[in-house]
Amino acid sequence: MAVTTGKSFVGRFGVHIAVLIFVAIWTVPTLGILVSSLRDKDQIIASGWWNSFASSSQTEAGRLPPASAQVEKDGKFVLEGNIFGDGAARNISAFGVKSAAPTQYPAGTTADLGDGVTLQLNAAGGFVMTSPKAFEGVRGQRVYYASSAPPKFTTDNYRTVLFSEGIGRSFMNSLTVTIPATVIPILIAAFAAYALAWMRFPGRALLIAVIIGLLVVPLQMSLIPLLKLYNGVGSFFGVPSKTYLGIWLAHTGFGLPFAIYLLRSYIAGLPREIMESARIDGASDFEIFVKIVLPLSFPVLASFAIFQFLWVWNDLLVAMVFLGTEGDQIVLTAKLNALLGSRGGDWEILTTSAFVTIIVPLIVFFSLQRYFVRGLLAGSVKGG
């Protein structure tokens, strides 16, 4: 492959740049939510996340205290205090009293508001307003100011979504769904795959064809009949129709064709000599399977387990049909979908929840990428 293009310096340089652009497009979106999830929630809406390391500046409006707070000093009436109340870590660069000119006066200078009234606002938010006459009215003077805040990163968002938004609970629910739904199909599929690969019986070719056909049957075909079936079983036995057991079995069913297909093609490729010599030594099919095939098939079992884990963890459709939407059953994907509706503009909640949702698959993926790719190469007919 090295013999192809890129002999010239420009050509090689171009390839590097092109790949760099692709990598940027494919990583920047994810980076965006990771960075945002760690930002202060006021800063998320004040500036784009790509500016999160710069001070965020914004123009805001505040109100001075009402006339009742005034004190008389040297024959003048004075209002004093800090516009931020307790003095948050913000830095005012300029201020004004008209919305048309919100940054008329630099911070620290004294503005003449007419009739002898003066207003001074310093960078830290402290203000002094003086007047020869007593202030009147219950509403204080409106003040506009441009301020900047230093970049602020926090893990508060994670604390919020995990413990008060219910994401922590959903995380546990997702694990509850995913682990059994990943483990249960493996053994069932492995036995079937062995029989389809190495045992002779009438109808075997037909069964293989059926399984390959089932690989691509859209999930949508199963939803309504199974929903009816579950409702029927539920009301017949007087038990809830939306249960973890129900979704475990559903995911097992939906994962089996791929599992059998993947395992069968691997097991069928194991060397015939090993099987035959074991058989000559008097081993039964069961012994051959348990002692020889199963240990040799470890890589493909791992591939399938990763696939099924990611599939179940990332699934939304099956969870929405077969599980409830209450706190004790709602999985991460469904919860995230619900949050998109109820907390639509609260990006600190959404980005953080999204990151919690994708972190487990990312870890699994990165640590076991080798097996994942192997499964992908062996079974790329399923279509997700």
Add this chain to the structure above:
Amino acid sequence: MAAQIFSAIFVIIVGVGGCVAYFWGANKLVDIIFPSRGVKGAAAIDNLRRQGMIRPWLFVGPAMIILTIYLIYPVVETLRLSFLDRGGANFVGLANYQWAFGDREFRNSILNNIIWLAVVPAACTFLGLIIAVLTDKIWWGTIAKSLIFLPLAISFVGASVIWKFIYEYRGEGQTQIGLLNAIIQYFGGQPQVWISLSFWNNFFLMIILIWIQTGFAMVILSSALRGIPEETLEAAVIDGANPFQIFWKIMVPQIWGTIAVVWTTITILVLKVFDIVLTMTNGQWNSQVLANLMFDWMFRGGGDFGRGATIAIIIMIAVIPIMVWNIRQANKETGGH
């Protein structure tokens, strides 16, 4: 919650234990009923033959039962339901199909699905191929591939949130916190509410799926490219072919089979696309697709199973050609083994 964790662990133990017990027990039972050891002559051979007849079915039995309940029966039942009314009680003939083709939303979904089918598999395959070729030439190609591959692990819902944040809109002149509008505004353009722009919003949703699936295409195609015999490329170079000629005339023709597999795999995925549309627009602003419409009818107004089943059948019909092709292909490859 503790009870929940406990029950999950319990299920794993019972499930796996049950499977082991079944396979081991059933196998033992066959040995006991038809003993082949300790029996002499014709009886032993007879019993061995009987064992050979029964045992395969013990092995494939559990899988067959589950597949029958969860896939085969539902396919038949969905077909039946598509000829029944909303509650599944009365036969209505082709009324559901007639309704579907007269329904504005359904026709919009079909149109959108066709656009998705035309754009997404092509875009993923093309981008995947380009990236596979480019990354093969540079020393940090493996890292680049890993990063482009990464979105494949992200759920469609998670990806939707990621991209919704990119498409986020603020009024003109305000600080844009969505990357796309920020770039547009930086270059003096008008910020837009991308996901409610009728027709074009389809493409903004497709970008999400392309972003996820390109890594898949890239990995498969990259491995196919590596299988191309070096001599063919060397011969082309000696004959003075330029890089584009080598790509289109030497490399691509040798991996047509793989391109077809990638294309059909993504096609099936596109036909079932649901999560992205549900979370981004829920079919509003003319962005509806069949899978989401089907889900909608399952529950809309208490659920109309007849219409839902009909839409599922339409999706199934679109998949059947690929299914037949797959089965033929597999038969050819395995020759029954």
